[in-house]
Amino acid sequence: AQSVTQLDSQVPVFEEAPVELRCNYSSSVSVYLFWYVQYPNQGLQLLLKYLSGSTLVKGINGFEAEFNKSQTSFHLRKPSVHISDTAEYFCAVSESGGSNYKLTFGKGTLLTVNP
Amino acid sequence: ETGVTQSPTHLIKTRGQQVTLRCSSQSGHNTVSWYQQALGQGPQFIFQYYREEENGRGNFPPRFSGLQFPNYSSELNVNALELDDSALYLCASSDRRVETQYFGPGTRLLVL
Numbered sequence: 001a002q003s004v005t006q007l008d009s010q011v012p013v014f015e016e017a018p019v020e021l022r023c024n025y026s027s028s029v030s031v032y033l034f035w036y037v038q039y040p041n042q043g044l045q046l047l048l049k050y051l052s053g054s055t056l057v058k059g060i061n062g063f064e065a066e067f068n069k070s071q072t073s074f075h076l077r078k079p080s081v082h083i084s085d086t087a088e089y090f091c092a093v094s095e096s097g098g099s100n101y102k103l104t105f106g107k108g109t110l111l112t113v114n115p
Numbered sequence: 116e117t118g119v120t121q122s123p124t125h126l127i128k129t130r131g132q133q134v135t136l137r138c139s140s141q142s143g144h145n146t147v148s149w150y151q152q153a154l155g156q157g158p159q160f161i162f163q164y165y166r167e168e169e170n171g172r173g174n175f176p177p178r179f180s181g182l183q184f185p186n187y188s189s190e191l192n193v194n195a196l197e198l199d200d201s202a203l204y205l206c207a208s209s210d211r212r213v214e215t216q217y218f219g220p221g222t223r224l225l226v227l
Contacts, residue, residue, distance in 0.1 A: 004157075032214050043119075043205055044158070044218040051214060090157050094214060100171035101214045102148065103207075105157030 002027040002093045006106035014114050015083055021076040021109045023091030030096040033074040034103065035065055038088040047089075050074060051096070061085070086113045119208050119219035127225045128196050136191040136222045138206030146170070146211045147189040149181060152203040152221070164189055165211050193224075201226045 007022040025031065032051050036044040048059025055067040065076045074091060088110050092103040120139045128134050140147050146165045150158035160173035164183035178194040187208070193200055203223050207216035 034215075036218070043121075043220040044207075046215065046217065049215060092157075096214070100146075100148075100163045100165070100211075101209065101216065102160045102163060102171055102173070103150075103158070103216060104160070107155075107157045 002031060002095065002104045004091050004093050004104055004106035006089075006091055006109050008109050009107065010110045010112065012112045012114060013081055016080050018079050019077065019081050019085075019111065021089050021091075021111065023074045023076065023106060025072050025074065025091070025093045027072075027093060027095070031093045032096050032101070033065075033067060034092040034094070035059065035063070035074075035076050036090045036092060036105075038090065038108075040087075044090065047076070081111070081113045083113050083115060085111060087111060119206060119217055121204075121206050121219040121222050123222060124220070125223045125225075127227065129227050130196055130198060132196050132226075133192065133194045134196060134224060136193075136204050136206075136224070138189045138191070138208075138219060140187045140189070140206075140208030141217055144208035144210050144217075145187050146209045147183055147187065148207045148209070148216060149189070149191045150205040150207065151175075152205055153199075154202070158205055161191070170211075196226045198226050200224065 003026045035047040050067045091106045094101045148163040149161040152158040162172040203221045209216045
């Protein structure tokens with residue numbers, strides 16, 4: 001079984017500042033890793049994913065994440081945030097080679113970008 | 116390319132009633148997964164359907180059931196509704212050969 005811990009429930013930042021949203025996972029098998037974003041009253045939108053290969057993954061809207069196997073982490077970063085980045089961010093994991101790729105999510109991090 | 120759609124967008128039911136939620140998968144996708152997202156929580160996996168058969172189930176009671184149709188659309192049925200069933204229900208579609216799931220906008224269910 002997998003589990004995901006998002007270390008910060010809320011992260012307030014000022015516009016144009018850098019941000020890092022932290023995610024740690026636990027799994028006894030190899031995993032795929034994902035970050036999704038949820039804007040108010042909407043579904044989930046895929047930001048980026050790590051399947052294999054380069055540990056630095058680039059996604060949409062200028063976000064990137066780095067997979068660190070030894071630390072079982074997959075932190076999300078953006079060098080300069082905008083007001084429009086205000087949303088809930090979810091880290092998720094699925095078992096690679098599994099039969100159904102079901103996603104296990106963290107509890108989410110609310111990113112609030114202030115002017 | 117049409118994305119994942121869900122209906123209805125909102126629903127209010129009373130305790131003990133039954134509800135059916137619907138999902139149309141993204142074009143070309145043959146697998147549908149359902150998730151429950153309680154307020155302030157991350158989504159939790161309910162079950163997945165592939166080629167009209169259940170292909171994995173999370174820790175939800177049997178009163179949560181589903182169907183997948185030949186066109187790969189899907190229904191989530193919940194019987195004997197409880198107050199704790201109030202949540203956002205998310206449908207995600209994927210191609211079973213591919214690891215990425217794409218989500219619909221969700222159905223918000225309120226049980227009174």
